[in-house]
Amino acid sequence: MLNMKDLKISFPSKEGLLIPVDSVDLEIYRKETFTIIGESGCGKSLLANSILGLLPKDAQISGNVYLEGRDLLSLPESSLKKIRGKKIGMVFQNPSTSLNPVFTMRSQLYEILKYSGKPSSINNLIYLTGKAGIRDPLHRLAQYPHQLSGGLKQRFTVAFGIATDPDILIADEPTTGLDITVKMQLVEMLSTLHSERSILLITHDLDVAYKLSDRIAVMYAGELVEISAADKFFNEPLHPYSKHLLDSHPSRKMKPIPGNAPHIGQRIKGCRFNLRCACSSSLCSQHHPEMKQIDKDRYVRCLAFA
Numbered sequence: 001m002l003n004m005k006d007l008k009i010s011f012p013s014k015e016g017l018l019i020p021v022d023s024v025d026l027e028i029y030r031k032e033t034f035t036i037i038g039e040s041g042c043g044k045s046l047l048a049n050s051i052l053g054l055l056p057k058d059a060q061i062s063g064n065v066y067l068e069g070r071d072l073l074s075l076p077e078s079s080l081k082k083i084r085g086k087k088i089g090m091v092f093q094n095p096s097t098s099l100n101p102v103f104t105m106r107s108q109l110y111e112i113l114k115y116s117g118k119p120s121s122i123n124n125l126i127y128l129t130g131k132a133g134i135r136d137p138l139h140r141l142a143q144y145p146h147q148l149s150g151g152l153k154q155r156f157t158v159a160f161g162i163a164t165d166p167d168i169l170i171a172d173e174p175t176t177g178l179d180i181t182v183k184m185q186l187v188e189m190l191s192t193l194h195s196e197r198s199i200l201l202i203t204h205d206l207d208v209a210y211k212l213s214d215r216i217a218v219m220y221a222g223e224l225v226e227i228s229a230a231d232k233f234f235n236e237p238l239h240p241y242s243k244h245l246l247d248s249h250p251s252r253k254m255k256p257i258p259g260n261a262p263h264i265g266q267r268i269k270g271c272r273f274n275l276r277c278a279c280s281s282s283l284c285s286q287h288h289p290e291m292k293q294i295d296k297d298r299y300v301r302c303l304a305f306a
């Protein structure tokens with residue numbers, strides 16, 4: 001459905017070219033929830049934003065992003081805008097920035113539907129708010145963003161995200177900043193959407209990833225280092241970094257990952273994780289591993305598997 005080939009995003013800077021996303025290859029299947037996890041700054045949001053053509057102006061991008069065979073990166077802005085509106089839905093990290101404070105929820109949802117040529121009857125508005133798990137829809141639709149709780153605002157951004165019935169919904173940290181009860185309600189709601197469309201989920205939160213994902217991709221310093229079916233991933237992570245990520249969770253060993261994530265300008269020879277890896281050998285600091293298929297639904301970038 002959505003395919004990335006050798007995607008690279010870079011920024012010119014005084015210290016030379018910064019490459020926060022490097023050689024990413026991935027495929028998101030129809031109706032699956034594909035989740036990207038990894039420490040802050042590893043490139044998750046840039047990767048997601050590249051699908052929408054929403055990168056910063058100075059970003060340089062190469063490679064391909066195919067949505068149903070069409071390369072989004074080669075399309076002019078006008079076509080991209082149409083696709084963005086109809087085929088790709090987006091749920092942003094901070095609902096306050098994606099909701100317009102001066103319009104009611106009803107008029108905002110109405111505008112999205114009208115713009116994308118979808119039915120904008122009140123029945124459809126109620127249907128969509130219901131799908132996003134919003135109770136008492138008529139009352140809520142009449143309100144302005146500042147009258148809503150954080151959880152309700154986030155539900156409305158989900159309603160906006162699915163309004164155009166997109167093939168893929170991109171949700172970047174949708175649960176960040178929500179308290180635990182509201183977070184779990186949102187997760188519950190997202191899981192009901194899951195059977196209908198592909199979801200690209202980005203999260204720091206392993207609980208959220210565990211509850212929602214069909215497959216997990218782990219990103220480290222701009223590269224994907226593991227892609228695995230979610231059940232296998234949580235039982236038997238392959239990459240040493242994946243193991244550390246899981247061990248840092250309170251329900252496991254709650255052990256922090258040793259060392260620090262590399263600085264964005266840092267060029268690391270060999271495996272990018274070798275400086276922090278307990279299993280690292282002299283080979284790891286010399287050879288940069290390729291992504292290798294281990295079995296039907298697992299890939300890993302680690303010399304221990306080469």
Ligand SMILES: Nc1ncnc2c1ncn2[C@@H]1O[C@H](COP(=O)(O)OP(=O)(O)OP(=O)(O)O)[C@@H](O)[C@H]1O
Binds near residue numbers: 047056
């Ligand atoms: N316009 C820019 N110019 C230079 N570097 C940038 C720019 N935008 C982002 N970056 C850098 O790219 C890296 C990846 O950023 P990105 O936002 O994709 O990380 P992330 O994995 O989403 O992190 P988080 O989990 O904190 O949201 C970061 O180191 C960031 O500083």
Ligand code: NI
Binds near residue numbers: 044045046172
């Ligand atoms: Ni991010």
